[in-house]
Amino acid sequence: xxxxxxxxxxxxxxxxxxxxxxxxxxxxxxxxxxxxxxxxxxxxxxxxxxxxxxxxxxxxxxxxxxxxxxxxxxxxxxxxxxxxxxxxxxxxxxxxxxxxxxxxxxxxxxxxxxxxxxxxxxxxxxxxxxxxxxxxxxxxxxxxxxxxxxxxxxxxxxxxxxxxxxxxxxxxxxxxxxxxxxxxxxxxxxxxxxxxxxxxxxxxxxxxxxxxxxxxxxxxxxxxxxxxxxxxxxxxxxxxxxxxxxxxxxxxxxxxxxxxxxxxxxxxxxxxxxxxxxxxxxxxxxxxxxxxxxx
Amino acid sequence: xxxxxxxxxxxxxxxxxxxxxxxxxxxxxxxxxxxxxxxxxxxxxxxxxxxxxxxxxxxxxxxxxxxxxxxxxxxxxxxxxxxxxxxxxxxxxxxxxxxxxxxxxxxxxxxxxxxxxxxxxxxxxxxxxxxxxxxxxxxxxxxxxxxxxxxxxxxxxxxxxxxxxxxxxxxxxxxxxxxxxxxxxxxxxxxxxxxxxxxxxxxxxxxxxxxxxxxxxxxxxxxxxxxxxxxxxxxxxxxxxxxxxxxxxxxxxxxxxxxxxxxxxxxxxxxxxxxxxxxxxxxxxxxxxxxxxxx
Numbered sequence: 310x311x312x313x314x315x316x317x318x319x320x321x322x323x324x325x326x327x328x329x330x331x332x333x334x335x336x337x338x339x340x341x342x343x344x345x346x347x348x349x350x351x352x353x354x355x356x357x358x359x360x361x362x363x364x365x366x367x368x369x370x371x372x373x374x375x376x377x378x379x380x381x382x383x384x385x386x387x388x389x390x391x392x393x394x395x396x397x398x399x400x401x402x403x404x405x406x407x408x409x410x411x412x413x414x415x416x417x418x419x420x421x422x423x424x425x426x427x428x429x430x431x432x433x434x435x436x437x438x439x440x441x442x443x444x445x446x447x448x449x450x451x452x453x454x455x456x457x458x459x460x461x462x463x464x465x466x467x468x469x470x471x472x473x474x475x476x477x478x479x480x481x482x483x484x485x486x487x488x489x490x491x492x493x494x495x496x497x498x499x500x501x502x503x504x505x506x507x508x509x510x511x512x513x514x515x516x517x518x519x520x521x522x523x524x525x526x527x528x529x530x531x532x533x534x535x536x537x538x539x540x541x542x543x544x545x546x547x548x549x550x551x552x553x554x555x556x557x558x559x560x561x562x563x564x565x566x567x568x569x570x571x572x573x574x575x576x577x578x579x580x581x582x583x584x585x586x587x588x589x590x591x592x593x594x595x596x597x598x599x600x601x602x603x604x
Numbered sequence: 605x606x607x608x609x610x611x612x613x614x615x616x617x618x619x620x621x622x623x624x625x626x627x628x629x630x631x632x633x634x635x636x637x638x639x640x641x642x643x644x645x646x647x648x649x650x651x652x653x654x655x656x657x658x659x660x661x662x663x664x665x666x667x668x669x670x671x672x673x674x675x676x677x678x679x680x681x682x683x684x685x686x687x688x689x690x691x692x693x694x695x696x697x698x699x700x701x702x703x704x705x706x707x708x709x710x711x712x713x714x715x716x717x718x719x720x721x722x723x724x725x726x727x728x729x730x731x732x733x734x735x736x737x738x739x740x741x742x743x744x745x746x747x748x749x750x751x752x753x754x755x756x757x758x759x760x761x762x763x764x765x766x767x768x769x770x771x772x773x774x775x776x777x778x779x780x781x782x783x784x785x786x787x788x789x790x791x792x793x794x795x796x797x798x799x800x801x802x803x804x805x806x807x808x809x810x811x812x813x814x815x816x817x818x819x820x821x822x823x824x825x826x827x828x829x830x831x832x833x834x835x836x837x838x839x840x841x842x843x844x845x846x847x848x849x850x851x852x853x854x855x856x857x858x859x860x861x862x863x864x865x866x867x868x869x870x871x872x873x874x875x876x877x878x879x880x881x882x883x884x885x886x887x888x889x890x891x892x893x894x895x896x897x898x899x
Contacts, residue, residue, distance in 0.1 A: 321794045328796035329706055335698030336707075339770070340718045342763055344734060346725070353736075359797060374645075398623050404625025408618070420890060421628040426878065426884035429824025431851045432728075435875040439638035460631055467628065487862075494612045521726025524826040524851075528858055554730045555827075562732050563831060570736075577729050588724045592717055 319437040354574035362575055366539055371561050372568050376576055378537045380545060382551035383583075385451055386526060387519045389547075390458035395512055397459075398466030405467070406474040407496055414583060426464035430487025430524040435459045437529040450548045454530025461525055462515040473504040506598050513591040523555040531556040533564065554580045636879060643872030647863070651873070662837045663855060664857065664867040672870045674877070678846035679839040684829060685822040686767060687758030689805075693815055695762070695771030697728070701799055704777040716771075723767035727827040748844045751786020752834035755843040759890045760828050765818040770806025772817055778805055800852070807893045816889035820882050826851040850874050 342544045365375030401422075409415040437457030447453040457603040477500050485495040503506075523531075538543035545551050558580060640647075699719070719781025734756050742751035780803055788798045804811070834846025835856070847855075854871050860890075861868040876894055 319844070321797070325794040325796050329797070332698050332702035332706055335695045336702040337713050338768060339699055339722060340715070343718055343722050343725075393686060395626055400621045400629055404621045408621065409625065418625060418628055418888070419633045423890050424883055424886050425628055425632050425635075426819050427824070427882050428632075429826065429851060429882055430638065431826040431854050432635065432826070432875050432879050432882075434858075435639045435642070435854065435872055436635040439642040439872070440634065443863075444638065460635075460680055463631065464628065491614060493617055511728070517724050519727070521724070523728040524855055525856065559728050559827065559831070560730055562735055573732065573736075577732050577791035580726060581729055584724050584726060585721055588721055592639065592720065597699075598715075 340368040341464050346582060347585070350574055353572055354578040357571040357575040358578065359574040360381070362529055363579070364540065366536065367534070371534060371557075371565050372572070376554065376557060376579065377539060378535055378544075379554045379557035379576070380579070381384055381537070382531070382535075382544070383520050384552040385545050386455050386458060386530075386553055387516055388456035389451065390462060390519050391512060391515060392598050393456060394459035394466055394515070398463050398551060399470050399508060401463075401467045402470035402474060403496060406471050407492070407500065422439055422464045422467050425460075426468070428461075430522055432488045433525040434528050436460070437525060442529055447471060447550065449528070449532075449550050450530050451545060451551050452530075452547050454526040454551075457525045457529045458519045461522065465518070466511060466515055469514070473507030473511065474500060476507060477503045488579045506594065508560065510591050510595045510598070512586075513587060513594070520587075521580065521584050523553075526553055526556060527559075542596055599602075605709050614672060629634060629818050636701045636876075639872055639875045639879060643869045643876060646866050647873055650866075656873075660837075660839060662853075664861070664870065670866070674850065674853075674874060676837045676839050677848060677850045677853050677874070680833070680837075681823055681849040681851070683754050683847060683851060684757040684761060684833060685819060687754055688761035688822045689815070691759065691762035692766045692769055692818055695809060696766045696814070696818065699766070700770045700773030700777060700811075701803075704774045704798055705795060707802070716774075719767045719770050719869035721738075722763070723771075725764075725824060726872065727764065730764055730828040731831030732761050734828060738832065742844075743838065746844055750834060752832060753844050753846045754840050757833035757847070757849075758843070759827045760832050761822045761825055764828060765821045766824060768821055769814045769818040772814035773811055775823050776807040776814060779810060780806045813889040813892040816885050820885040820889070823885070824851060824878065826855050850878055854878075 334451075362375045364377050366377055368374035401418075405418060407413065409418070436455065437453060441447045441453035441456050442449055442567060445453075445476050447456075454463060481499050481503065485499045486492075488522045490498065530550055532550045533552075533556075535550060535552050554576060561568045561576065607661070607770065655671065656680075657673075657674055658675055659671060660676040660679075660825055661671040661673045662676060663669070686711070699715070703715055707715070729862065735752070738750035738756045738781055742753070746755075762771055784802050785798060788802045793801065829849045830852040833849065834870045835848050835852075836846035837848045837853075840847050855872055858871050861871060
């Protein structure tokens with residue numbers, strides 16, 4: 310006779326199995342929506358997806374044609390906002406990780422970063438309208454919208470850069486200092502080269518965030534419709550208003566009546582795939598970096 | 605000797621870095637200042653806080669009797685957030701427990717990647733899904749006259765705030781020392797008993813922070829609720845009622861309110877209210893996290 314299982318033991322095992330299945334279900338219930346959503350969007354958008362859809366102007370009051378001005382506008386907004394946010398964010402992270410001491414002031418900065426990250430996007434929109442459009446007299450323009458987006462992405466860039474900097478071992482810095490290098494020489498020669506890829510990963514992630522936001526640009530620079538010449542990359546100026554993919558999706562799905570359904574679905578697919586591909590690239594980069602880390 | 609200009613350059617760079625380090629504080633103050641500035645004209649002349657907080661009458665464009673009562677809007681935000689949390693908290697914490705305690709290696713990494721991608725889907729796309737997928741679904745299943753309601757917005761918001769609950773919750777569970785787990789398992793506890801009796805009490809502050817950050821996300825979300833909850837300004841009595849949230853009101857009406865009119869200023873006052881709510885929620889979450897680190 311083998312050792313019989315006690316009643317308590319059976320119950321324990323059964324509970325264990327139930328718990329595992331329930332938790333697995335909860336985790337899977339998160340994967341399912343992603344697959345379903347992307348699949349459904351593709352299914353609905355299939356008839357319209359083509360290169361022409363990407364490069365043509367909207368026609369017949371946005372009930373026909375493509376999304377070219379919105380695509381280009383999003384590209385402008387994302388690029389300009391990151392060009393503004395990256396140097397400030399990286400410098401702030403360098404300050405927090407390399408210069409600041411652990412005192413109340415540093416705590417305050419940390420608290421500000423956390424809270425800046427938690428400010429609702431519509432409040433960012435109000436701020437952008439009050440500060441850049443009105444106070445700085447930039448008007449509703451690509452510049453004002455990009456500045457608003459830059460401030461929104463800033464705290465996340467600070468956090469991810471700080472993490473990348475902190476992953477460089479202290480011994481690297483100490484070795485550098487001990488041969489007589491100054492603080493800044495150490496940062497430039499040792500800390501930044503060893504963390505640059507981690508910093509880039511964090512910034513790439515913000516490309517997708519900036520591309521997807523709607524509320525902050527709605528009142529600061531994005532418009533329903535703007536005619537630009539087809540096929541020209543420099544069709545927008547810094548002080549022009551522009552269209553944007555996210556805003557375009559909002560417009561044709563809620564504001565314009567009788568839009569053929571494939572059109573908003575096509576726009577949504579382009580937006581979602583842009584965001585997901587950028588994220589996937591960043592995740593792949595991160596995994597590759599981890600695998601070849603030497604220390 | 606180093607040339608003098610190099611020393612000067614280094615001095616300048618270090619000051620720029622310090623300045624950027626302080627920038628996060630300046631931006632938080634700046635957001636409050638500029639939003640406050642745009643709303644201050646009415647806030648100090650004629651603003652009626654009693655009516656503002658206790659009236660459900662929101663008639664900003666009425667010719668005869670203008671009333672700005674945001675109680676119904678607050679109820680809208682609260683109802684959608686509550687429903688979202690009722691769904692997202694058990695699922696999010698369950699998934700966090702599954703990832704951190706019940707699976708390893710490849711599985712863990714893949715689920716985390718999927719959750720990261722889920723977090724990347726732009727809010728306007730979620731709103732679009734609420735509009736085109738959930739809306740007909742709710743009408744069909746519940747036989748409701750309209751599918752844009754609390755239920756719709758709650759489910760969409762739950763899907764949007766689950767990723768943040770999972771990632772912060774998992775961090776909190778990871779912060780529990782392994783010796784706790786080993787001690788419990790050595791006593792013959794099953795994994796479920798370990799989770800229920802040891803990990804949940806030990807990580808409760810971090811899990812609380814995860815929930816609070818999820819609440820902050822849900823309260824501040826704009827585009828998704830703008831598109832998915834309908835536009836009825838009233839206190840909901842069932843999940844199938846349409847509502848309008850604080851954020852959606854700003855997004856829907858700011859474009860039409862004449863600049864510096866009373867209506868425009870009241871929308872900025874709602875922005876201040878949102879800023880204060882999310883600031884408080886984030887502060888609490890930060891304190892909860894500090895609580896575990898201090899131990």
